[in-house]
Amino acid sequence: MNLFQLRAFDAVARDGSFTRAAARLFISQPAVTGHIKALEEHYQITLLRRAARRVELTEEGIKLAAITRSIFGQVDEAQALLEANRQLLTGRLEVAADGPHMVMPMLAKLRARYPGITVNLRLGNAQETLAALLSEHADVAVLTQVEPRKGVHLQPLNESRICALVPAGHPWLADPAGIRLEQLDQVIMVLREPSSITRRTFDEACAKAGIQPKVLLELDSREAVTEAVAAELGVGVVSSVEVSRDPRVHAIPIHGEGLLNHHMLGCMERRRELRLIQAFFELASS
Template sequence: MSGLSLLAALKAFDATARAGSMTAAARVLAIQQPTVSSHIQRLEVDFGVELFHRRGRRLELTSFGRTLLDYTRRTFSGEEDAHALLAAAKNHYVGRLVVHAIGPHNVVPVLKLFTEQFPLVKVAVGVGDSRTITEKIFDYQGDVGVVLNHADHPDLFGTPFRTQRLVVFVSIQHPFAQRATLRLCDLQGQRFVIREEGSTTRRVFENELKERGIEVQVALEMGSREAVREAVAQGLGLGVVAETAYVPDPRLTRLNISDTSMATRVHFICRQERRHAPLISTFLGMADAVSQRLIDTSEQPV
């Protein structure tokens, strides 16, 4: 297989692995589906490898295919960033930016600033927990992630954004709602409505309780902050969220716990080798500007 045909075949493989089907890959590459199929078959035959398991119409990467995808993503994401750099120089920033965030509260001010300055850039925003977002950034399924307490990894670049304290809250019908101040030990034995495993807020909260020898009951696990808030409002238990995610509600009361400083730290992350890609670099620069503005207005710095 010649160098050019190998490159074309690798592009066909990379697009298929990311898009999930040869038909979708053909649309991405603007070629015919049989051409994509031929490229992948040629790779498998010429090198004696199996890249995909065929499950009817569905394709699943083999172990070797996942390893190859790691290499092709490094190669072709660099090519895409080079195209983006040239397009930015020519067209004053056009293209698409994919952002994954733990929620809207920290990312929206940056999005507002970015879209005002670069209205031609299409921005797609996904929401998930920090672990899932980090995996997506590692796997080139997004450009920028907004996470809590980001993992220190040589392939990741992270810039601190803010520190946000954790808030414990209850239904106004709960006895604690009448207490002006509580201590953390007062939570002993209380029922909590809490986020699912993988939530950084949950991990920080549970670690603090463990260090202080305090045990609570996890009455319900919920998949979103909104679900937690509604369950607490209905009297199903106490809740805990970051202060930026706490939404005042006449059915709820925020508790004043005097002897704890539980907090999470928000970071904007990207892959280390992509931090200077034009759209990513500009977005991160705007995040730094918003972070400084928060500090200047006396919000808690990181």
């Protein structure tokens, strides 16, 4: 069995792209393609389906990827352990986050302290970010409202408050102190999808207070909510750490119970002593 071929397959399976796999392995894209073609031909098996813009795993590919992820995950851990006493002159850190606003300052600190470190950042919703960490597609993850679980090390970062997002010129902007949660009863709103952490926190607070907003639109991104509010389709909600610098909209505080979210930095417990992960946690808490 050719480990170079398996490593190439594992990289494509992780990244879903021959180009990104080549960058991960520091070899050319044709070399990655050649390794996988040789693997498939030798074992008379189809592991990948090549589409126009993405690569998908076949059923056999999914099974093999689970094995190679474990194999090369342990190889990466062994390499990290052997290099633990080095000064982090080189290395690669896989980071996942459920939004860009909190993680970017952390990456700026990492870049300033360790300019030789390469970072791959995955942005997704809360569920995707946690899944990336648990499946070890990410070394560290910035998480919101995650419950403690066995095998995961969590470090508190900060907390944020749910705010109302209104268009410029809205009457509520006259009071800089903000609004009460009760003022949103029967108000037309444009919100993220129910699986969004911000939406979930807001819905739970409304339910507890007996408030019933009128949800006109459910949108799948913060940017879409901003555009809908700017078009005066309704009032939105946004986390205080994710307020857009857009003159068309303004965030105002909402006063009420249950409107706080807690943010944490997480990694797998068994990997928390790895030097690069330790360094990122130290920078995040400084």
